[in-house]
Amino acid sequence: LAKTTQPISMDSYEGQEVNITCSHNNIATNDYITWYQQFPSQGPRFIIQGYKTKVTNEVASLFIPADRKSSTLSLPRVSLSDTAVYYCLVGPSGNTPLVFGKGTRLSVIA
Amino acid sequence: NAGVTQTPKFQVLKTGQSMTLQCAQDMNHEYMSWYRQDPGMGLRLIHYSVGAGITDQGEVPNGYNVSRSTTEDFPLRLLSAAPSQTSVYFCASRTGTANTGELFFGEGSRLTVL
Numbered sequence: 001l002a003k004t005t006q007p008i009s010m011d012s013y014e015g016q017e018v019n020i021t022c023s024h025n026n027i028a029t030n031d032y033i034t035w036y037q038q039f040p041s042q043g044p045r046f047i048i049q050g051y052k053t054k055v056t057n058e059v060a061s062l063f064i065p066a067d068r069k070s071s072t073l074s075l076p077r078v079s080l081s082d083t084a085v086y087y088c089l090v091g092p093s094g095n096t097p098l099v100f101g102k103g104t105r106l107s108v109i110a
Numbered sequence: 111n112a113g114v115t116q117t118p119k120f121q122v123l124k125t126g127q128s129m130t131l132q133c134a135q136d137m138n139h140e141y142m143s144w145y146r147q148d149p150g151m152g153l154r155l156i157h158y159s160v161g162a163g164i165t166d167q168g169e170v171p172n173g174y175n176v177s178r179s180t181t182e183d184f185p186l187r188l189l190s191a192a193p194s195q196t197s198v199y200f201c202a203s204r205t206g207t208a209n210t211g212e213l214f215f216g217e218g219s220r221l222t223v224l
Contacts, residue, residue, distance in 0.1 A: 034212070042218070043217060098213060100152045
């Protein structure tokens, strides 16, 4: 199972762009990179997924360099409601289970 | 379409008691899994299943049993509850065939063992 490393916590002011970087040096060829968001007392929810280059949806962008050994989740103009824990996961290859790390706790300040 | 449904939402047990956390999904997902989350921590995988009749251990399987007799249901059994099993338990499912791995989570079951 590919391991990931991401910062434990980050602070940001409202309206700023937030970039959270995740390292995954042993990513496998068939692995995708997926980010989840978790609010207190809720289960995680899917934000975005990508394989290479850049992916954008209505919530975030995901930047993946050519070597795929890291990825960056970009949240544009964060608001207080973006305060949450963000998890970076790599996989699955076939039926390999997804393993969550401790995530990055983002605190958005007014 | 209810998604992933977990019951009960809250439960208090005494040490040594047994119980079953229920998980059901109506999305015809092949893959189902159980995680536990302790305060301030990430999610740790307990058991998972890639289809009916197939289960496997995750990171922290001790003290828990699972079975998968149908595609829809994946119950988690605590055989003899211990205070260390006080946690929030999340069930999750996804399609099991593709590399796109969006997991759909239930709302969680908060268990306290006294």
